[in-house]
Amino acid sequence: MFDQDAMLWDEWADTYNEKSLGPAAPVAAVLAELAAGGPALELGIGMGRVALPLARHGVPVTGLDVSTKMVRHLAERTGDLPVDYRLADMASFTLPGRHTLVYVVASTFYLLASAERQQGCLNCCGRALMAGGRLVVEASVPGSAALPLESGVIPRAVDEGVAKLSIVLHEAQTQLLHSQEVRLSADGTSLRKVTRRYVHLDELDQMAAFAGFTLEARYNGWDRTPYEDGQERHISVYSVPGQLGGGLGEG
Known part of the structure; x- marks a missing residue:
């Protein structure tokens, strides 16, 4: 770990x-x-x-x-x-x-x-x-607007030449939020996975x-x-x- x-x-x-x-x-x-x-x-x-x-x-x-x-x-x-x-x-x-x-x-x-x-x-x-x-x-x-406990896609930023978003999977039983942080730009796509336990x-x-x-x-x-x-x-x-x-x- x-x-x-x-x-x-x-x-x-x-x-x-x-x-x-x-x-x-x-x-x-x-x-x-x-x-x-x-x-x-x-x-x-x-x-x-x-x-x-x-x-x-x-x-x-x-x-x-x-x-x-x-x-x-x-x-x-x-x-x-x-x-x-x-x-x-x-x-x-x-x-x-x-x-x-x-x-x-x-x-x-x-x-x-x-x-x-x-x-x-x-x-x-x-x-x-x-x-x-x-x-x-x-x-x-947990459960507030700052940390919604649901799966989905969350737009983070749209700037000149770049867009950022999070793809989130919620596991209620384990209190885990798995998110794939996605960065899209002319240089390509980058993915970074983060797991949090609220x-x-x-x-x-x-x-x-x-x-x-x-x-x-x-x-x-x-x-x-x-x-x-x-x-x-x-x-x-x-x-x-x-x-x-x-x-x-x-x-």
């Missing part, structure tokens, strides 16, 4: 569009507060969309990723910022030292395509945190509890508007037992 994921994201590294995920400044501001001055760990650091602005807040960041090409791009952008990375599977990792914050954003958690791998990830997160440390999970809400909020809370976490807060956005049923995105903040500085002030 690690090798397959690495090959996929290496293929995407040169064309991956970070801007489609929205501005990172508000994300980094909230995470910096939650890190309470301590070191942070990002799962799926990619090219540093969040890690770099978080490091500019003075938070040392270590990131995990499976893609050599992604972290190569990251290294080119890091400069003197306190950002480090490890090539590792986020479902099974061990790191020296402990962190005050672990975070995984932009539905990256769903790329762990089985309940066992997702639980393994949360277990590793618990071991990577200091007493009182926090875990932040940002993801689309997680409903009650299941995520149960998995987190099994790993030793307690839910502290759940937001709809990085302005920390409280989450309400039916919204498209959640930002869930969990903690492990203990005392850590830094609060959960309202936005």
Whole structure:
């Protein structure tokens, strides 16, 4: 699985569009507060969309990723910022030292395509945190407009000389969404398959509890508007037992 994921994201590294995920400044501001001055760990650091602005807040960041090409791009952008990375599977990792914050954003958690791998990830997160440390999970809400649970064809972009679309197959029993990301251009057609396992909020809370976490807060956005049923995105903040500085002030 690690090798397959690495090959996929290496293929995407040169064309991956970070801007489609929205501005990172508000994300980094909230995470910096939650890190309470301590070191942070990002799962799926990619090219540093969040890690770099978080490091500019003075938070040392270590990131995990499976893609050599992604972290190569990251290294080119890091400069003197306190950002480090490890090539590792986020479902099974061990790191020296402990962190005050672990975070995984932009539905990256769903790329762990089985309940066992997702639980393994949360277990590793618990071991990577200091007493009182926090875990932040940002993801689309299954069944919302942001993550429809149905098979079909979804147009993504139509630009001069290029069109992008997703062909999606939904497996309800396994909670899997298999998508073929298609890019059509004068240069030819490219296909990249992605499999995601979505997680409903009650299941995520149960998995987190099994790993030793307690839910502290759940937001709809990085302005920390409280989450309400039916919204498209959640930002869930969990903690492990203990005392850590830094609060959960309202936005």
